[in-house]
Structures are given as C-alpha cells and as structure tokens.
Amino acid sequence: MAELTYREAVAAGIAQEMRRDPSVVFLGEDVAGAGGVFKTTAGLLEEFGPDRVVDTPISEQAILGAAMGAAMTGLRPIAEIMFSDFFAVCWDLVANEIAKTRYMTDGMAGCPLVIRSGNGAGLRFGAQHSQSIENWAMAVPGVKVVAPSTPADLIGLMAASVRDPDPVLLFEHKALYPTKGDVPDGEIVDELGKARVLRDGSDATVVALALMVPRAMEAADMLAADGIEVTVIDVRSLVPLDTATILASVAETSRLFTVEENPRLCGWGAEICSIVGEDGFWDLDGPIVRITTPHLPLASAPKLEDLALPDADRVTATIKTALG
Amino acid sequence: MPLSGAPYGEHGIVLPEPFDESLKDAPIDLEVRIELFRKQHEIRQLEKRIYDLFLQGLVRGTSHLSIGMEATGAAFGVALRRDDYSFATYRGHGHTVARGVGPEPIIGELLGRATGLVGGKGGSMHLTSVEHGMMGCYAIIGAHLCIANGAAWSAKVRGTDQVAVAFFGDGATNIGAFHEAVNYAANYRLPTIFVCENNLYMEYTPIAEVTPVKHPAADRAPAYGMDATVVDGNDADAVYLAAQAAIERARSGGGPSIIEAKTYRQGGHSRADPGQYRPDREVEAWLAHDPIPMYHQRLLDLGVGEDRLTAIIGEVAAEIDRATEAAKSAPEPAAEALWTNVWADGGSQWRN
Incomplete structure (x- = not known):
C-alpha cells in the first residue's frame, strides 16, 4: 500500500498499462516533454520514449482522429484532451465518428481507445475551462463514460478503460489532482459499470x-x-x-x-x-x-x-x- | 463579392484541359491498364444501377454518385496493396468497389437488406469493408483525414509499411480538420496520402466562389512544407502514376503527399440535386471529357482488341444484374439487429 495523489495516479495508471501492452500509446498537447499542464503525465516520455508518448500540436480533431484511426488498426491509444471544455472543438470525432463506428459497421470495426480529460470546476478558471461535461458524453450512444474520485479508482478505471474493447471517456476532476489516497501494491484493474x-x-x-x-x-x-x-x-x-x-x-x-x-x-x-x-x-x-x-x-x-x-x-x- | 472577383452566382466556367495523349506511352503494364479499365466500368455501371434503383423507389434516403469521377478511385484501387487503408467520403461507392468489394453487398446495403455490406446499419454514406482495407466512408466533411492519419501512425508504430489514403472533395479543403490533418501528417512524416477529388463544386456552390486559391488542396500544401501534384482526375493513367509515386514515397518513409485530381461529377451533388446551377457549356465540355470512353480508346490504341473490352463490359454488367436481383430478393434485417453491435460484446446494454 502506498499513498499517491490523484495527480500521480494518472501517470501510474497509464504506465501500468503501457508496461503491460506495447500497443498502448499516449498522445496529447504538452503531455510528453512537459509532463502535462497539470503535471499528470510526468515521467511517461522518459520511460516509454517518443514513439509511444507523443506531444501533439493544438489540434484536437487531429488528436482524436489519430487515436481513432490507430484504434481501428491495432493500437490501444490513450488521448488527452487537456480541458474537457475542449471537447466542443472535436465533438465530431467523439459523437459522430468514434461513438458510431461499431454500430455503423455492424461490428466490423471498433475503436478501443481512451480519451482522458481534466473536467470540472474549483480552480477559478472561468466558464471555458471549468465545465463538467460528463452529461454531454453520456448522451451519445456508443461511448462509455467514467469519472473516478480517488487515486485507486483512477488507476483501476484507467486500466479497465484501456482494456475495454470500446471507446471510453475518462473524466479526471481537476480539483481532485492534489488529493491523496491509499493505493494497493501491484496491478490494479477495476471494472466499468460498478458503483x-x-x-x-x-x-x-x-x-x-x-x-x-x-x-x-x-x-x-x-x-x-x-x-x-x-x-x-x-x-x-x-x-x-x-x-x-x-x-x-x-x-x-x-x-x-x-x-x-x-x-x-x-x-x-x-x-x-x-x-x-x-x-x-x-x-x-x-x-x-x-x-x-x-x-x-x-x-x-x-x-x-x-x-x-x-x-x-x-x-x-x-x-x-x-x-x- | 467573393474573392474570385466574380459576382455571386456568376463564377467563371472551368473547362477541362485536353487529355494528355502522351500518357499512352506511360510505363504502365497493359494488364494493369486492363484492370483500370475494368474497375472504372465496375464503378460506372454500379452507380448507374444505383441511380435506376432510386428511380424505382428502391433506394431510400440519400446517395451521392461518382459518375464521371471513376478514374481516381479505380487508379488507387489498382495501385494500393491489399493491406493498405482507404478512407473515403459519403461519395464512396466507387472507392469501395475499387478496393474489391462486390456489387451485391453494396446494393444490398443501399436497399436496406440484411445482406448489406454493414447489415443495413450504414447505408449509402457508410460503406466499410475492413477485410478489403476499406476503412469506411465518412459523412461529416473532414474528419476522416484525421482518422487516416491514425491508421498511418499505427502502421508506423507497428512497423509495417502500410499506407493510408484519404479521399475528399474540394469542399473539405476549407474545413479545419483538413488543415489539422495535413499539418499533423507532415509534421510526423506519416504515410498518409491526401487525395482531393476536385469536382469544382463544394456541394451546390462553385469552390472558386468560396476559396481564394485556384487549386484548393494543392495550393495549400506549401503552407505545410509539402509539394502537391495536380493531375487530370479523369485520366486513370495520370492518377495511377501519381498514386504510385505517392505510395512509394509513403512506404519508404518519405512522408505524406497531396494529390489534387481535377474532375467533374456528371450529376448533381446528391439524389436531391439536379445540378442545374452548372452552366450548360461547362457540363457539355466535361461530359466530353469522360474518363471511360477516353480510356476505352486508349486501350484500343494500345492494341487491345475491342472484343476483349466488350467482354469485360459484359462481365461487369452481368455481375451487376445478378447482384441486383440477389439484393432485391434478400430479406430485410431482423428486428433484433436494431439492438446489436453498439458494443464489442455484440449488444447495446448501458445499464444493469
């Protein structure tokens, strides 16, 4: 048992899955060299290298498109949308493309990917960087939606999301990043759909x-x-x-x-x-x-x-x- | 007043350049050319059949035909390797055929049958066949350019030399996703090939009225440090040569390409559109610049017998007739199909 912050749990959860499965890749804005604007992904570039941990341009459609195309062809991408408010500029990829691919192809193609994002208020960022958009996400058939509240749940639900064969939107709460919690030793894998x-x-x-x-x-x-x-x-x-x-x-x-x-x-x-x-x-x-x-x-x-x-x-x- | 300088609705007529007769001598095997001929006929005849099925009231919803634009799809269909990836638009019947999908599942899909390519869940605008490398037809302009990058990236990460091709129209060059995708591909030197089928009209509006450059895709390429190729999109040989070069470049790590294929849709944008906004002189000129009779003549000039070409046309026609009858007699999807394949477990459950 160790005590981790919710912030540290993000990198721990991603790293656990990247160590387990070489097809897991991670991309987003400022996530690699800078370790994330919330410092949630520090150390991943150093451990997994620039082929698997990718700093992208400020191009949310390109990010989610890259994740989707990679997911359709054998990779297990984790994409970061820095603030969940930014889903508004790439909602086409989420709602029209990623969510509907399996149904529209009658099961022929799927998008096993995770989109993780900093969600919620409490940091005094104003109306465009503070929204809780989990209800937007759950309104779209074809995506799974999780929002952990503790470091252990974050790691476990991240693992469950990465291993899930369908697209998962994982909302981290920005105001929870400094909070601490006990995290069991060893691999942590939780289950989606369990309150x-x-x-x-x-x-x-x-x-x-x-x-x-x-x-x-x-x-x-x-x-x-x-x-x-x-x-x-x-x-x-x-x-x-x-x-x-x-x-x-x-x-x-x-x-x-x-x-x-x-x-x-x-x-x-x-x-x-x-x-x-x-x-x-x-x-x-x-x-x-x-x-x-x-x-x-x-x-x-x-x-x-x-x-x-x-x-x-x-x-x-x-x-x-x-x-x- | 649009930037083109012409008053709205009075755009200049864009006429085709004459076919480049020297392409007859291009280094393309005759059997490859026969395949280009066959694929163009497969697309043309299927699209004409789909149009007939509209008129009979059997195809519902909308549909976007590529009559007049067959050469580009056919050329890439021949040039690509089986395990390469194609991403097309809602005008994607031809690109699907070009990757080797037969007419029966396509017609079945358009007729809403259980035997449809995607079980009746996609329809005209969402044909997909992963086993053929046809990774989907995408009906929201621009997104699939970004998605094609993902397939290209995946090929790189997995260490294969597969390439991904995104076909799109001239209208797509004015949406943000185009610019995000091209910048992204160029920056990471992804094996993505961006193929603009410039048919001069975004939907009903001439692209020249809403775009300040002459070549809406190619002229944007320098902004991303890329060269672009502009080809006669109605000449299968011209497109094939451009495709070969771009594929070779992508496979060998040389990065992405932009190809702008100049073409014309002989009909309207979609089923609802008679295309009457197009000047008669322009339509007539492009009807005369039809890819299919030109290619027929080119093969005759190369010494292929008329009997061989006629036989191919007949084979294609027979297969489309057979496929039409099979699709018409196929059952509609079972009611249970409504609930399947939202999730990978085959179901649609969202609560316990």
Missing part, C-alpha cells in the same frame, strides 16, 4: 460523482452529527450505469438525492432520477431531490464559483429540509 457504496445509512441515499463524492461524504458526517444517517454512493461510471446498486439502496432508504456538478438541465442525475422513478417508485417515501450546479455558465471569482457548485453545507441543508 461503490462508501457509507451506509438508513435515512436516505445520496448519489454523487467525482468532486461531489468527497463533498457528499463531508455532508454525511455533518448530517450524522444531527442524527441523520445517509448512504453515499460513488457512481464512478455513467455508462455503463450501475442502476442495481442505486435501486437496491433506495429500496432500503426510501429517499434519493443526487449531487451533481454538471449544470442542471439534463444532468446525469436526471437520468438516475428517471430510472428510480420508473423502477423504484414504490420504494420511495418522498420526492427525489437533485442538488446541482444551477443552469449557469461558471464565473471566475472564487466567491461566485463557490456559490454555484454544490458544497457540503448546501447538500446538508437540502437533505435536512427535504427529510423534514
């Missing part, structure tokens, strides 16, 4: 993702101090989605709260609420409540950004009010 129950409580189920997971856990502590015990579930994977774990928990607690960083409309929690509303309706004792960033662009000023994102106080207050 994790982090805390058990009988009064409500709280479902969260990425940066919202530690905030939900903090809220759970605050609620416990007031005698309210909640279950906290880290969704981890939006596609495939572990609805069974969520539905089983709601069957126990009878109440559901989602804690989402994405802006309100069509956030991932809306899909979970819809599923619980359809499949778990008779287990519910009260309204489902979504706690989200409002439907706003994000502001840069710390005070305004902090007001926009759900925090432990807001989660706590919302749950207390809803539970009466």
